Every structure is written in structure tokens, then in C-alpha cells.
Amino acid sequence: MISRRDFLQATVAASAIYGASGVGNWAKLAAQQALTQDQLLNFDTFGNITLIHITDIHAQMKPTYFREPEINLGLGDVKGMPPHVTGADFLKMFNIKPGTPEAYALTYVDFTSLAKTYGKMGGIDRIATVVNAIRADRPDALLLDGGDTWHGSYTCLKTQGQDVVNLFNRLKPDAMTFHWEFTLGSDRIREIIEGLEFPAMGQNIYDNEWNEPSEDFVDYEFFERGGAKIAVIGQAFPYMPIANPGWMFPEYSFGIHDERMQEMVDEVRAAGADLVVCLSHNGFDVDRKMASKVKGIDIILTGHTHDALPEPVLVGETMLIASGSNGKFVTRLDLDVRDGKLMGFRHKLIPIFSDVIAAEPEMTAALEAERAPFKDELEEVIGKTDSLLYRRGNFNGTWDDLICNALIDEREADIALSPGFRWGPSMMPGQDITREDLYNATAMSYPNSYRSEMSGEQIKIILEDVADNLFNPDPYYQQGGDMVRVGGMGYHIDVSKPQGSRLSNMTMLKTGEAIDPAKNYVVAGWASVREGTEGPAIFDVVENYIKRKGTVHVDPNKSVMVTGA
Amino acid sequence: MELTRRDAMAIGACAVVATAVPFQASAATEAAMAFTGGAEPTEGGVTLTTPEIAENGNTVPIAVDAPGAVAIIIIAEGNPDPKTAEVAFGPMAGAQSISMRIRLAGTQNVVAIAKMADGSFVQASNAVKVTIGGCGG
Numbered sequence: 001m002i003s004r005r006d007f008l009q010a011t012v013a014a015s016a017i018y019g020a021s022g023v024g025n026w027a028k029l030a031a032q033q034a035l036t037q038d039q040l041l042n043f044d045t046f047g048n049i050t051l052i053h054i055t056d057i058h059a060q061m062k063p064t065y066f067r068e069p070e071i072n073l074g075l076g077d078v079k080g081m082p083p084h085v086t087g088a089d090f091l092k093m094f095n096i097k098p099g100t101p102e103a104y105a106l107t108y109v110d111f112t113s114l115a116k117t118y119g120k121m122g123g124i125d126r127i128a129t130v131v132n133a134i135r136a137d138r139p140d141a142l143l144l145d146g147g148d149t150w151h152g153s154y155t156c157l158k159t160q161g162q163d164v165v166n167l168f169n170r171l172k173p174d175a176m177t178f179h180w181e182f183t184l185g186s187d188r189i190r191e192i193i194e195g196l197e198f199p200a201m202g203q204n205i206y207d208n209e210w211n212e213p214s215e216d217f218v219d220y221e222f223f224e225r226g227g228a229k230i231a232v233i234g235q236a237f238p239y240m241p242i243a244n245p246g247w248m249f250p251e252y253s254f255g256i257h258d259e260r261m262q263e264m265v266d267e268v269r270a271a272g273a274d275l276v277v278c279l280s281h282n283g284f285d286v287d288r289k290m291a292s293k294v295k296g297i298d299i300i301l302t303g304h305t306h307d308a309l310p311e312p313v314l315v316g317e318t319m320l321i322a323s324g325s326n327g328k329f330v331t332r333l334d335l336d337v338r339d340g341k342l343m344g345f346r347h348k349l350i351p352i353f354s355d356v357i358a359a360e361p362e363m364t365a366a367l368e369a370e371r372a373p374f375k376d377e378l379e380e381v382i383g384k385t386d387s388l389l390y391r392r393g394n395f396n397g398t399w400d401d402l403i404c405n406a407l408i409d410e411r412e413a414d415i416a417l418s419p420g421f422r423w424g425p426s427m428m429p430g431q432d433i434t435r436e437d438l439y440n441a442t443a444m445s446y447p448n449s450y451r452s453e454m455s456g457e458q459i460k461i462i463l464e465d466v467a468d469n470l471f472n473p474d475p476y477y478q479q480g481g482d483m484v485r486v487g488g489m490g491y492h493i494d495v496s497k498p499q500g501s502r503l504s505n506m507t508m509l510k511t512g513e514a515i516d517p518a519k520n521y522v523v524a525g526w527a528s529v530r531e532g533t534e535g536p537a538i539f540d541v542v543e544n545y546i547k548r549k550g551t552v553h554v555d556p557n558k559s560v561m562v563t564g565a
Numbered sequence: 566m567e568l569t570r571r572d573a574m575a576i577g578a579c580a581v582v583a584t585a586v587p588f589q590a591s592a593a594t595e596a597a598m599a600f601t602g603g604a605e606p607t608e609g610g611v612t613l614t615t616p617e618i619a620e621n622g623n624t625v626p627i628a629v630d631a632p633g634a635v636a637i638i639i640i641a642e643g644n645p646d647p648k649t650a651e652v653a654f655g656p657m658a659g660a661q662s663i664s665m666r667i668r669l670a671g672t673q674n675v676v677a678i679a680k681m682a683d684g685s686f687v688q689a690s691n692a693v694k695v696t697i698g699g700c701g702g
Contacts, residue, residue, distance in 0.1 A: 211626045211664075241620040242696060253626075255616045465696055476617040477694055499672075 035101055035118075037357050041133045046346040047336030048226030050138040051277065052131060055146025055303035056325035056423070058180070059156035059164045060440065061367055063120035063354030064425035066326045067111045068308070069392035073495060073565045074285070076473035083284050083307035083322060094310050105328065105351040106308055112388050115428060119355040122327030124167050124367055126352050128360035130330050131171055138334075140225050144232065145173045146303030146323070147281045150192070151180035152423050154439035155374050160188055163370040165195075170366060175199050175221055179237035179244075179281045179304060183445045186249040190216060201234025201279065203264050206253040214252060219264055228275055228337040231268035233297075235261065235280040235290075237304060239479045245446050245529040256286065256476060258293050265296040274340045277301065283480035284322055291315035298342045299333070305480045306392070306422045310349050319345070326425055328352060378436040383546035385433055387554040390426040391441065394470065395483050395493075395562065398554040399424055399441050403538065404487025405554070406545035407524040411451045411535075414508065415459065415489045417525035420466070420482030433546055438539055442526075447537040449526040457517035460503055463491070468499035489515065489559070496564030509559060593640055596648035597678060600638045606678050606686035611637075613677040613689035619669060622695035628664035631679035631687065637663060643673025671695050 074084025085093050090107050097103065104114035105121065134141050149168060150161030161184050175198055181189050193200040193216070203219040206212060213219065220233040240246070240254045265276055278297050280287050283304040291300055292315055299319045308324030323331040330350045336343040371378060391397040400418040407416035424441035427433065454462075463486070469479045483493075492505040506515035515521070526538040546552055597606075611631040619625045629637050639650040654661050661679075669675070672695050678688040 211666075239618060242618055246620060253620055255620075259614065468694075469696060474617075477692075479618075 035353065035356050037129075040350060040353065040356060041130060043134075043137065043332060043334070043348055044346065045137045046334035047344065049228060049230065049275065049335040049337055050134060050141035051299070051301070051331075051333040051335065052134055052141055052143045053146065053301045053321055053323045053331040053333065054127065054143070054327075055281075055301070055323050056148040056306050057122075057124075057164075057327045058148055058152030058325065058423040059150065059161075059443075060122055060153065060326045060425060061124040061155075061164065061167055061370075063123040063126065063352075064326060064440070065115050065120055065428060066122070066328055067108050067388070067390040067392060067426040068106060069394070070108045071394045071562075072392075073394055073471070073562075075471055075495060075565075078285055078288065078475075079565075082309050082313055083305065096310075101351065101353065102310065105353075106310065108390075108392075111390075111426075112428060118353060121354055122352050123354045123359065124171075124327065125359035125361075125363040126354050126357040127327060127330055128171060128363040129357055130350055130352065132360060134332055142174045142223055142225065142230065142232070143171060144277070144279050144301055145176040146279060146301055147176060147178045147236070148180050148303065148325075148423070149176070151183065151444070152440065153443055154378055154436050155371060157439065157443040157445070158374060159370075160184055161192060165192055166370060167363070167366060169197070170363060173198050174223065175201055175232050175234065175279055177202050177234040177236050177279050177281050177303075178205075179240065182240055182249045182252070183244050184248075185445070186251055189249070193217075199234075201232070202236030203233055203260055204238060204254055204257045205236050206255070206257075208251055208253040211253065213260070220268055222268070222271070222273070226337070229272050230275045230277060230337075231271075231273035232277045232279055233261070233264050233268065235278055235282055237281040237283075237480075238286065243479050243481065243529075245531065247531040248445070256282070256290065258290050261290065261294045262296075265294060269296055275299070275335065275337045275342060280304075283475075283478070284320070285475035285478060286480070287320055288313070288315055289475045291318040291320060299335075301331075308349060312345070312347055321347070323349065325423065378434065380435050381432045382435055382438065382543050383433045383549060384551045385427055385431055385553075386429055386551055388426065388429050389441075389554065391424040392422060393482065394420075395560040396485050396557040398557070399426075400485035401487065401554045401557050402552055403442070403526075403542055404485060406542045407449060407526070408488050410541045410545050411449065411524040412522070413451060413488070413524035414521040415523045416487035417462075417523060418485040418487070419525075419527045420470070420484050421527075422480075422482060433552070435543070438543055438546070442539045442542060444527060446527060446529070446533070447539060448528070448533045449524060449535040449538045449541050450528055450533050451522065451524045451535060453520040454523045455518060455520050456506065456515040459489075459515065459521065459523065460506060460517070463503050464500050467493060467495070467502045471495045471502065472499070483560075486559070490561075491559070492561040492563070494564040495562065502564075505561070592645075593642040593647040593676075596638070596640050597676070600636075600651070600678055600680070601686045604686050606688035608688065610681070610687035611677055611679045611689045613675065613691050615675055615691045615693050617692075618694045618696055622669045622671070624666045625669050625693060626664065626666050627675060628662065629677040629679070629689075630660075630662040631677070631681075632661055633681055634661040634679035634687075635682055636680040637661070638678050639665075639667065640676040640678070641667060641669055641673060642676060644668070644670050669693060669695050 278300045281303045306325035307322040309322040313320040334346040391399045404416035614628040636653045676690045
């Protein structure tokens with residue numbers, strides 16, 4: 001008899017050959033030069049259950065450009081494994097032809113020219129069309145939101161998340177977990193959650209005072225679908241108070257807690273769950289390790305690290321699904337669950353090409369109503385870019401280079417630091433920069449830009465510490481962001497070394513002099529997690545800089561030399 | 566703005582800095598030897614639960630479960646005074662487990678050694694990172 005594992009692998013292979021998966025379909029469509037909504041949504045309904053996964057939309061309610069990373073290094077056991085495969089290697093691994101719609105959607109290769117052909121992606125009204133179409137096939141499909149939803153735009157910041165909450169409520173999700181939502185502050189997140197018609201979940205959200213699971217969030221929820229009992233267990237971002245300001249949500253503690261995750265799985269299985277799904281904001285590598293330690297999870301819907309993978313990744317008996325970010329993709333996963341077992345699946349990472357998928361009119365109207373009070377501020381042009389602006393990449397991106405240049409100029413600093421966030425859409429060369437565009441890359445509730453003196457030794461300690469959060473070989477010691485971006489200073493990094501010895505050759509770019517450990521430098525940066533950080537908001541600093549420059553230009557960044565990968 | 570060294574570091578990249586503390590070989594070993602009387606503990610039989618990354622190095626929740634133990638010692642190898650706690654269980658103890666919060670001076674190993682009823686020793690060790698934090702996705 002075929003084992004379940006064999007069956008799953010056979011299904012992946014078959015889908016690649018016969019085009020049941022997203023990849024097969026797209027390649028065919030590109031050959032026919034006929035990208036239509038019907039074909040993007042085409043799906044041969046399978047089994048008895050459908051899951052819809054959206055994650056890390058970061059309040060991007062309008063279609064955007066979003067360039068995937070060129071550098072996304074994996075160390076140790078995950079070297080060269082998805083999602084640590086980019087560009088041409090990615091195209092080869094998933095058998096995608098360069099220049100096709102899926103090559104544009106999934107990689108950085110020829111991004112600027114392909115963007116002209118295939119246009120912007122995402123948009124809540126296009127997503128609504130896709131969700132409605134899936135529900136037309138399977139009315140009781142489960143819609144699961146992996147979090148990082150109520151953060152990341154001008155209107156989301158000004159309404160403390162309310163615009164996105166209102167629009168997502170129209171989609172009627174069935175469950176949600178969290179990360180950046182906590183930076184709204186714990187009072188606000190509780191206020192929103194009380195009004196939700198679906199469970200807010202996270203088995204790893206603890207009460208900080210008693211070190212016990214918080215009663216403000218549920219651990220899991222059961223859903224009866226297609227004659228089967230489905231348990232969805234929530235897993236919030238484990239490193240909230242470390243990567244974001246803990247003083248904004250002091251009542252809560254997080255962590256991975258895989259021993260408790262195992263208890264939850266055992267509990268729901270004992271209660272008769274036929275299928276166990278984990279709705280996670282761990283990040284892909286943490287989920288991969290968790291899948292190897294916790295037994296009995298059928299599917300992990302991953303989030304946080306913004307990876308878009310056209311096929312599921314299998315870890316033992318657990319299937320990992322990565323649905324991208326910023327509204328670029330929606331995953332549809334059809335499952336055949338019988339007698340308490342997952343017998344087979346059909347998967348499609350649906351690319352939301354905004355010029356191909358029609359907007360759902362009611363959602364468009366609702367979106368425009370949310371934007372109306374802010375229309376003038378949103379649309380005001382503050383300058384223009386003649387370079388491609390993007391953020392993703394382990395060491396730098398042109399958006400952050402621009403922010404660092406602004407910090408050095410506006411705050412009269414020697415060195416600028418910009419956090420290694422992975423959110424923030426891209427901008428094409430020649431595009432006007434509106435205030436909305438600027439906030440898409442900077443909007444946050446702790447935006448103050450500090451300016452202080454640090455010794456060369458202190459700067460190295462900070463960079464070494466952040467590098468270990470990215471390149472520690474054990475995923476449980478990683479936090480899922482990218483390396484802090486540095487302006488005004490270059491360095492070499494050997495990612496294979498242990499903490500404290502990865503960085504060398506730290507050099508002031510304007511003078512070519514080596515950084516002196518004993519000398520003090522003026523450092524400007526933003527998004528400090530420290531309470532009471534003083535300084536102008538980063539969006540104001542960058543707006544002033546862009547307005548002063550008129551047209552901004554960002555040269556290719558060659559100041560970080562990477563070895564050991 | 567006048568800044569102390571600690572303040573300046575806390576302002577950095579995204580969060581609060583604490584450097585790795587070197588292994589206090591002699592003090593940590595002495596504490597372990599004093600407890601075991603020189604016997605070499607074996608791995609297994611004791612479960613030590615710690616966070617992978619401490620949310621706050623000043624108050625790190627830990628738990629030790631050692632069924633059948635008569636005493637447990639906690640050693641924070643990188644702390645100036647590594648011996649952190651020693652707990653004895655009487656015959657009436659319902660469970661041989663403890664949970665507590667400890668302070669860690671920096672990234673280091675936390676070790677739990679349990680003395681079993683037969684006089685043997687078992688141990689478990691976890692690395693706990695105390696970090697300035699990255700900038701998650």
C-alpha cells in the first residue's frame with residue numbers, strides 16, 4: 001500500500017507534470033500569451049476541504065510593485081533549500097521560464113522590465129474576487145489570515161488599523177494570528193479583537209506576569225467542514241518583545257513553546273480532529289524546525305519571512321505552505337481528508353495580477369471610502385525617483401539606502417542604520433513618489449529617528465548581534481528579519497563565523513578610513529525599541545530629504561562584502 | 566543628549582544590547598563539583614525548559630522537571646556568581662519539579678543538575694540568548 005508520504009510526493013510530481021499546480025498553469029499561459037482571470041483562477045476542485053491562506057499583507061490594500069529578494073542566504077541544514085533559493089536558481093528549481101508571469105511574480109530577475117509588461121500585483125478588491133471565486137467552488141472554504149495585516153500604510157497608521165480591520169472583515173476570515181498588530185499597543189489590539197467575528201489565536205501568547213497562556217487569545221479552534229473535523233492552532237510571532245517594542249504590550253510574553261504546541265496537537269487529536277492545521281507567524285525556517293520536533297501537524301501555513309513558494313515543502317509528514325506577502329498571492333489548498341487522515345491535496349499559489357483579475361466592486365467602494373478622508377495627503381507628490389526602489393535582500397535594498405542617505409543628510413550623521421524589515425513595496429524608475437508610497441516603506445507606531453554618539457566598538461557589537469539573529473545556524477535563535485542596513489560605512493561579513501567574529505574591515509566610506517573601536521561616531525537611525533526615543537519621525541525626515549532633492553537617485557550598493565555562504 | 570555607554574547601546578539597531586559573557590569556567594565548575602562531589606552527571610532524565618531568546622535578561626522564566634530527584638541545582642555558567650539555585654525535595658514532595666525566574670548577565674548556557682535517589686546525577690543544558698534583537702519581517 002502506498003504510504004501517505006509517497007502519496008503526497010506523487011501528488012506533487014503529478015501536479016508538476018499535468019499542470020494542476022500554479023507553476024504548470026502559468027508556464028502554459030505564458031506560452032499562449034493569454035493571461036486571463038479564468039485561467040489564473042482555474043482549479044479542479046478536489047477532495048472535501050478547501051483552505052485559503054493570506055499572510056503578511058502589511059496593510060497593502062491597493063495593488064503595488066513588489067520585488068522579491070536577490071540575496072536570501074540559508075545556513076547549515078537549509079543551505080540551498082527553499083526559500084533560500086533566489087533568481088535564476090529559483091527559476092531552475094521550479095522549472096520556470098525567464099520572462100514569464102511567474103518569473104516576474106516570484107523572482108527579482110529583470111524586475112523593472114517585466115513590471116512594465118505584467119503590472120502591479122495585489123489589492124484587497126482583487127483578493128476579494130479570488131476569495132469569492134473559491135467560495136463559489138467550495139462555499140465553506142476556510143479563510144486563514146497569518147497576521148502582519150493591520151500594519152504598514154498611511155491610512156492604517158492614522159486609523160490605528162481600523163481601515164484594514166474593516167476591509168478584512170468584509171472578506172470574512174475564519175481565524176487570524178499576529179505580529180505587528182501588537183505595535184498598535186495592547187489596549188488597541190484587545191479593543192479590535194473584541195469586535196472580531198472570528199477567533200484571534202496564538203498558543204504561544206502568554207501572560208507575562210504569571211507565565212501562563214493568555215486568556216485574551218485562543219489556542220485553537222475546531223471547524224466542521226466536508227464531514228471532517230479540522231483543528232486550526234495559532235502560533236504568533238515568537239520574538240515580539242525583542243524585535244518590536246515590548247513596552248507597547250508589557251502584559252504579554254511569547255516564545256516558540258514547541259512543548260506546548262505538542263500538547264495542543266495531542267489535545268485536538270484526542271478530541272477527534274481529522275486534520276491539524278497550524279496558522280503560524282514563526283517564519284519559514286522556524287516552522288521547518290518545529291515541524292521536525294512537533295508530531296502530528298498535517299499542515300503549517302507559514303508566515304513572517306515573506307517567502308512565496310509555488311509548491312508545498314514536506315518535512316516528515318507535515319506540509320509547509322508559503323504564501324508570500326503584500327497581497328501578491330493567495331494560496332488555495334484543497335484537501336481530501338477521510339477517516340482522520342489526509343489522503344491527498346491539490347495546491348495553487350494564485351498570483352494576484354491586478355490588471356488581469358477584476359476588482360470586486362463592493363470592496364473597491366469600501367476601500368475608496370476608507371481612503372476618502374485622507375485622499376489629499378495620500379496623493380500628494382513629494383518627489384520622484386529615477387532608480388528602482390526596493391527593500392528585500394539580506395544586506396541592503398535601495399529603499400533603505402535612500403532612507404540612510406536621508407538620515408545622514410538631514411541629521412548630520414557619520415553613519416546611518418535602518419532596520420532590516422521585509423515589508424514595503426517597490427517603486428519603478430521614473431515614478432512619482434507620493435506620501436502614500438513613502439509611508440508604505442516607513443509607517444509604524446515607533447518612528448522616531450534617534451541621533452547619538454557611539455564608539456566603533458559599540459557599532460560592531462550591534463551589527464554582530466543583529467547578524468547572529470539572521471545567521472545563527474539554529475533557526476530557533478533567528479528572528480526572521482534581514483541585516484540592519486548601514487549607510488556611510490562599509491564592512492565585510494563572513495556569515496559562517498560565530499557571533500562576535502563575523503564582521504571585519506569596517507570602513508568609513510567618505511574617507512576610506514578604518515573604523516576606530518575607540519573613536520566616537522555620530523549615528524542616526526530609526527525604529528528603536530527603546531521607550532522614550534527622541535527625534536523626528538522617520539517619514540518626516542525622508543519626506544524633507546526627497547522634497548529638497550526633487551528627484552532622488554540611489555547608486556548600486558557595493559559596501560557590504562559577503563563570504564562564507 | 567548625555568548618554569551613558571549602556572544607553573547608547575540600547576538605542577542601537579533596534580533594541581537593547583547585552584554582550585556575550587565568557588564562560589566562567591572555574592566558578593561554574595566549582596559549583597557543579599560542590600554539588601556532585603566530583604561525580605560526572607549523565608545526560609537525560611531531567612527536562613530543562615528555557616526560552617531560546619530571553620525577552621528580558623533580568624527576568625528569564627525557567628523550569629526543571631526531574632522525576633525521582635532528591636535535589637536540583639541551577640547553574641548560569643556566564644553569571645558572575647554561577648550558582649543560581651539549589652532545591653531539595655523531601656519524601657513527601659508530590660513532584661520533583663521547579664519553576665522560577667533567573668537573571669542572566671548575557672548569552673550563556675544554563676545547566677540543571679539533579680541528584681537522584683540512588684546518588685547518581687543527571688543533567689540538562691540549554692543555551693539562552695540575551696540579545697539586542699533583530700528587526701523581524
